[in-house]
Amino acid sequence: MTGDAVVKYLLARAADPVAHARWAEQARSTGWCSCPVRLSGSTARVDAGTGEVTSAFTTADEPDGTLLKACGQRRATACPSCSVVYRSDAYQLVAAGLRGGKGVAEEVATRPRVFVTLTAPSFGPVHSRRERAGVARPCHTGRPCPHGARIACDRIHPPGDPALGTPLCSACFDYRATVLWNASATELWRRTTIAVRRRLAARLGVPSRQVSRHARLSYLKVVEYQARGVVHVHAVVRLDGPDGGPPVGMDVTDLAVAVTAAARAASAPWPPGALIGAAARWGDQLDVRPIGGADATDRTVAGYIAKYATKSTDGLGRLDHRLHPSQLATLDLPEHLARLVRTAWELGGEDVLSGLRLRAWAHTLGFRGHWLTKSRAYSTTFGALRAARVLHAAQRRGEEVDPESIAVKDWRFVSRGWANSGDALLAATAAAHRVEARRHARQDRHDTRTQREENHGQAAAHP
Ligand SMILES: [Zn+2]
Ligand SMILES: [Zn+2]
Ligand SMILES: [Zn+2]
Structure with missing residues (x-):
């Protein structure tokens, strides 16, 4: 899409508030994933006892006839939104094995x-950051190498220097x-x-x-x-x-x-x-x-x-x-x-x-x-954390999840990524907003904690 086409598309999306609200709800449920999987199909819930269909869902009623699922990628470079979720799950996984919780x-x-x-x-010798007693030191002191290069570098490499980790003599590496x-x-x-x-x-x-x-x-x-x-x-x-x-x-x-x-x-x-x-x-x-x-x-x-x-x-x-x-x-x-x-x-x-x-x-x-x-005994699993999240989201939407009913699913893969660059732009903007909101919330929590500690310190100093 060209820039004009994107603007036209965004206006069209906004012109149908009901469809747009449902689209936004779906997009939000992916956590504003940058590359969601689009599926078509249906799910029915069947009562295990009577065999009656208790509820049914079909993508035929959804915007573009598809349902969006988060891509779930781990790397921040692949999907910023999903990597935040992964990082949070990884944190819970480690923390549960250290202080309990999540069934531990x-x-x-x-x-x-x-x-x-x-x-x-x-x-083989590589450019590196060296320190002795907290003082930064030159990378490598001289030493001849068999390839005629002198293995020496008197620079003090700053953090993030692209030279870091590269060999002083590639023939020696x-x-x-x-x-x-x-x-x-x-x-x-x-x-x-x-x-x-x-x-x-x-x-x-x-x-x-x-x-x-x-x-x-x-x-x-x-x-x-x-x-x-x-x-x-x-x-x-x-x-x-x-x-x-x-x-x-x-x-x-x-x-x-x-x-x-x-x-x-x-x-x-x-x-x-x-x-x-x-x-x-x-x-x-x-x-x-x-x-x-x-x-x-x-x-x-x-x-x-x-x-x-x-x-x-x-x-x-x-x-x-x-x-x-x-x-x-x-x-x-x-x-x-x-x-x-x-x-x-x-x-x-x-x-x-x-x-x-x-x-x-x-x-x-x-x-x-x-x-x-x-190892199995360390703590919970990614699967258990995800299942708990799905259940929690369903409960928040006010859906009743009956453990006695059986889900019958029939899904087909449609495509990967947003349907067009207009939707991709909407999702990326929302994702950026969310990152910013999270940062503010973190800062607020930090400030509150610091304030509490300061108050506590003053109380201790003036009993
Ligand atoms: Zn994703
Ligand atoms: Zn160096
Ligand atoms: Zn060499």
Whole structure:
């Protein structure tokens, strides 16, 4: 649509208030998704006892004959509105495992819990921000490299500098190992959790296979990219007793020691034919801190993980989809990331590595796992949170949801995205308004809290 056509269309929408109200209601129910799925079809509710139809819905009566469903995408670059919902669900998921709620017992707050950050080893010197005793330091001091380049950079890189994470000498950087490490990260994490259980068993003085009789380990982890194109892992790890009660004879220090030792020792064999040494391991930069202290509260940890759960591979969403290297030219990717994509593609063509399907995962630089995973016992699920939201919305609309009735659905996919650019514009405007309203509400809550704390402080000072 041209600009004029969009204006004409908006006027036409506004001219039919009833249809427009119903359209807006549908659009609002998608949370002003930027790319909704359009469906046509019907749902009927049938009484389980009598077989009578108690209510029916058909899209034939809806604007454009379709029903809109939110796209539900995780990445902020793909759909700002849906990623806000995803982030909020991720927050609830983490928080429920830390302080209870959403069907999780509040006693989890008293269990040993640690926040863990695991990174990859070095695959070659890259531009980075360095600090010593809080003072920013130059990137790299000089050292000759075998390719004749002097590995030195005396700049103090500001945050967000595009140079950060790029190699000082690209010939020194091991692209092959980087991609294969990304491909091994999920297996390395799995082996690490097994190693933690072994360490806990040793601490308890029981055989490894009996550890589940004494303690239950649960976790939630997210995977995120560092600027150098390598994934790293943030995880919440919790220790319960075998029946969900408190673990006997172990505290948060025991858990922290076990996780640290396990991460230092864990290894995952490289895929056969990788020809790059013995096994994939974590790097030296390892951080394990108890949750509940001042620098890792339930809120900060949940907020931190939720934020990372909505990030895209390159920060701009250029690598959100599968791609062929021939598409790289149009993506305007930094050369370092483009080279990692090409390397993954090349490795995907090697017979000995075919099991890794690296061509399908070239856009994720070799990483093949899920962005957010959790063990069953950690807390609730995304599915349960979504179901609760649907039920809540139905109740707010005043609909009765009878658990005894059965829904009979008949849906067909019509298209993805808004029907036209006029609707897309309306939705984007509403979405922007909502983000702004949320920001104000957050600021108000913050101000109220600060005011309350100040009042409290004054009351304490003048009893
Ligand atoms: Zn969406
Ligand atoms: Zn530098
Ligand atoms: Zn070099």
